[in-house]
Amino acid sequence: MKNLKIYIIVIIILAAAGLIFILSYTSENSFLNPVGVSFENINDTGNEVAAEINNTKTSELNSSGKISMQDNIKLTGPKVTGNTPVEEAINKRRSVRDFLKKPLSLEDVSQLLWSAQGITDKQRERRTAPSAGALYPLEIYIAAGNISGLEQGIYKYKPLANELIKIAEGDCRKELSKYSAQPAAIQTAPLTIVFSAVYGRTSVKYGSRAERYVHIETGHASQNVCLQVISLGLSTVTIGAFQDEQVKKTMQMQENEEPLYIMPVGYGK
Numbered sequence: 318m319k320n321l322k323i324y325i326i327v328i329i330i331l332a333a334a335g336l337i338f339i340l341s342y343t344s345e346n347s348f349l350n351p352v353g354v355s356f357e358n359i360n361d362t363g364n365e366v367a368a369e370i371n372n373t374k375t376s377e378l379n380s381s382g383k384i385s386m387q388d389n390i391k392l393t394g395p396k397v398t399g400n401t402p403v404e405e406a407i408n409k410r411r412s413v414r415d416f417l418k419k420p421l422s423l424e425d426v427s428q429l430l431w432s433a434q435g436i437t438d439k440q441r442e443r444r445t446a447p448s449a450g451a452l453y454p455l456e457i458y459i460a461a462g463n464i465s466g467l468e469q470g471i472y473k474y475k476p477l478a479n480e481l482i483k484i485a486e487g488d489c490r491k492e493l494s495k496y497s498a499q500p501a502a503i504q505t506a507p508l509t510i511v512f513s514a515v516y517g518r519t520s521v522k523y524g525s526r527a528e529r530y531v532h533i534e535t536g537h538a539s540q541n542v543c544l545q546v547i548s549l550g551l552s553t554v555t556i557g558a559f560q561d562e563q564v565k566k567t568m569q570m571q572e573n574e575e576p577l578y579i580m581p582v583g584y585g586k
């Protein structure tokens with residue numbers, strides 16, 4: 318009887334050890350990962366996938382004739398220290414929907430874009446906001462309406478190069494405002510940031526959970542902008558109510574990109 322007890326205890330211990338081994342081997346996210354790929358593996362391959370997609374996109378853009386290399390605008394910075402403690406920025410953040418006609422500096426625009434998706438680890442090409450598997454599905458467009466040193470137009474942010482690529486010339490704020498809630502905010506803000514996402518970059522690894530991950534990431538990136546806005550003495554509102562197809566067309570997004578969030582930025586009234 319005593320031997321049987323010892324035998325059962327040994328079996329329980331071995332089973333528990335086996336379970337712990339399996340769980341740690343398949344990584345912290347194995348239950349949340351429908352395609353069964355560990356986060357660690359994705360981190361390594363993920364960057365390759367993202368880099369591949371980015372390269373393809375650039376060459377597609379070039380061949381479509383919309384973009385030429387001369388239209389690349391070098392951004393400044395980023396500044397990685399400041400005078401506003403994060404608690405102060407969190408406490409001060411408030412939605413503002415009316416802006417002064419005062420221009421934004423290109424330096425401030427650079428800083429805002431960096432806060433959204435800029436590079437914080439050049440070697441590993443990691444960005445300011447967390448990204449599932451480091452696959453980076455987000456793309457950032459701006460409608461430049463009143464920025465010193467930057468012609469009015471639509472631009473796309475290229476985080477690795479810290480550049481803007483010109484997509485179209487002219488003031489598109491009025492057009493964009495027609496398809497969105499808070500048209501007055503978009504018309505008066507010197508800058509409007511539009512977040513879009515390529516869901517496929519994330520779904521290739523995470524299957525049906527990709528949609529959730531992409532939306533969470535948009536929240537991370539846009540919150541960074543909300544706090545950076547305060548640190549620069551500016552204001553913004555996050556807009557989720559807009560006509561997807563019309564916004565996509567106005568901002569001249571690629572077919573595989575979907576607009577997710579709009580943030581007019583400027584000096585609040």
Ligand SMILES: Cc1cc2nc3c(=O)[nH]c(=O)nc-3n(C[C@H](O)[C@H](O)[C@H](O)COP(=O)(O)O)c2cc1C
Pocket residue numbers: 410411412413414498499554555556557558559
């Ligand atoms: C997902 C999301 C979508 C939003 N969409 C809009 C919008 O379409 N128009 C708008 O004026 N504000 C929008 N807001 C801003 C909210 O109205 C605002 O955050 C809320 O009233 C709280 O005010 P506060 O941001 O000043 O704290 C949105 C906020 C979130 C989080």
